[in-house]
Amino acid sequence: MKVAVVGATGMVGEVMLKVLEERNFPISELLLVASERSVGKKLTYKGEEHMVIGLADAVAAQPDIAIFSAGGDTSLEWAPKFAEVGTTVIDNSSAWRMDPTKKLVVPEINANELTVEDKIIANPNCSTIQMVLALDPLHKKYQMKRVVVSTYQSVSGTGVKAVEQMENEAAGIDGEMAYPHPINRNALPHCDVFLDNGYTKEEMKLAREPQKILDDRTFSVTATAVRIPTAGGHSESVNVEFHNDFDLSEVRQLLSETPGIVVQDNPETNTYPMPVFANGKDDVFVGRIRRDETQPNTLNMWIVADNLRKGAATNAVQIAEYLVENNLVSKTSQTVS
Ligand SMILES: NC(=O)c1ccc[n+]([C@@H]2O[C@H](COP(=O)([O-])OP(=O)(O)OC[C@H]3O[C@@H](n4cnc5c(N)ncnc54)[C@H](OP(=O)(O)O)[C@@H]3O)[C@@H](O)[C@H]2O)c1
Numbered sequence: 276m277k278v279a280v281v282g283a284t285g286m287v288g289e290v291m292l293k294v295l296e297e298r299n300f301p302i303s304e305l306l307l308v309a310s311e312r313s314v315g316k317k318l319t320y321k322g323e324e325h326m327v328i329g330l331a332d333a334v335a336a337q338p339d340i341a342i343f344s345a346g347g348d349t350s351l352e353w354a355p356k357f358a359e360v361g362t363t364v365i366d367n368s369s370a371w372r373m374d375p376t377k378k379l380v381v382p383e384i385n386a387n388e389l390t391v392e393d394k395i396i397a398n399p400n401c402s403t404i405q406m407v408l409a410l411d412p413l414h415k416k417y418q419m420k421r422v423v424v425s426t427y428q429s430v431s432g433t434g435v436k437a438v439e440q441m442e443n444e445a446a447g448i449d450g451e452m453a454y455p456h457p458i459n460r461n462a463l464p465h466c467d468v469f470l471d472n473g474y475t476k477e478e479m480k481l482a483r484e485p486q487k488i489l490d491d492r493t494f495s496v497t498a499t500a501v502r503i504p505t506a507g508g509h510s511e512s513v514n515v516e517f518h519n520d521f522d523l524s525e526v527r528q529l530l531s532e533t534p535g536i537v538v539q540d541n542p543e544t545n546t547y548p549m550p551v552f553a554n555g556k557d558d559v560f561v562g563r564i565r566r567d568e569t570q571p572n573t574l575n576m577w578i579v580a581d582n583l584r585k586g587a588a589t590n591a592v593q594i595a596e597y598l599v600e601n602n603l604v605s606k607t608s609q610t611v612s
Pocket residue numbers: 281282283284285286287288308309310311312313314330343344345346347349367368369400401431432433434435436582583586587
């Protein structure tokens with residue numbers, strides 16, 4: 276495959292290259308793409324240096340697959356241009372996720388919906404991916420009614436500038452601010468921009484994307500998304516009300532049998548998921564599994580994953596692997612509006 280990594284110099288882009296290398300994705304030619312600011316820079320993949328190129332040159336090279344992690348505006352403008360030359364785009368931004376003509380894919384759940392016609396495929400929001408992976412087997416068994424999620428999100432979810440802000444503040448250095456307030460030794464109930472309904476865009480992604488991925492609008496999700504000064508992964512407190520009652524040991528069993536999930540749940544040994552353990556791993560970790568004693572059929576759990584890996588790069592590469600394994604990459608061009 277001729278593969279373009281768009282946003283290769285960014286936080287997700289760096290991990291994307293690592294994941295492609297680790298999983299030995301079949302690459303015959305690699306195009307590393309970023310903004311004009313970075314054109315000419317050199318990045319290393321499998322020990323070889325590659326020069327960063329601009330978007331127009333990458334389209335002209337007509338890659339088979341382009342994995343985008345360069346923000347929504349870049350995706351909106353450029354993903355259709357790649358699709359027009361026959362490239363299959365896997366996009367990490369929020370630009371296409373809720374477009375009814377585009378698939379929103381967590382491979383373990385709904386990769387089977389993908390066809391050769393899909394030229395722009397959306398990767399869900401990082402906080403959504405880890406939550407929905409744990410909810411899917413439970414929803415199938417007990418039928419979800421309502422989910423209440425509060426997130427504790429890593430600064431790496433905002434990108435390079437946010438990690439720099441946290442590091443500068445910790446070192447007492449005055450620097451550029453990615454957030455409107457200090458993040459070190461703080462908690463900001465503010466991820467992404469505020470919307471007219473008083474929620475943030477991140478909170479609405481958590482509310483809407485699970486319904487699309489699970490192809491079911493009969494349950495609802497309400498979210499509060501909080502940025503905290505960690506760098507290793509996102510954590511989530513998830514309260515789920517089901518239509519049907521459950522058995523806790525069966526819940527643990529279902530979760531531990533789900534590909535991509537690791538149950539870490541033993542209060543006696545202080546075992547529970549934490550970003551320091553999830554960091555650098557592809558799995559989604561679930562623990563603190565317990566019954567909500569205040570209402571029937573309701574479960575509490577704590578879900579942690581590395582937002583740059585399963586929340587972004589790993590999920591995107593898994594989609595690419597599925598496409599290749601199932602012969603779904605074809606150079607037929609498509610006009611995307
Ligand atoms: N961080 C996460 O956990 C996470 C998870 C899921 C999805 N995402 C999504 O992934 C995308 C990238 O996030 P990030 O955290 O990696 O951000 P980042 O660290 O700020 O990196 C942004 C990347 O996009 C490139 N870029 C920016 N404007 C561009 C333009 N006009 N043309 C071409 N390239 C451009 C940058 O290139 P330069 O270096 O040249 O500026 C850089 O490579 C965003 O859409 C984000 O929502 C992030």
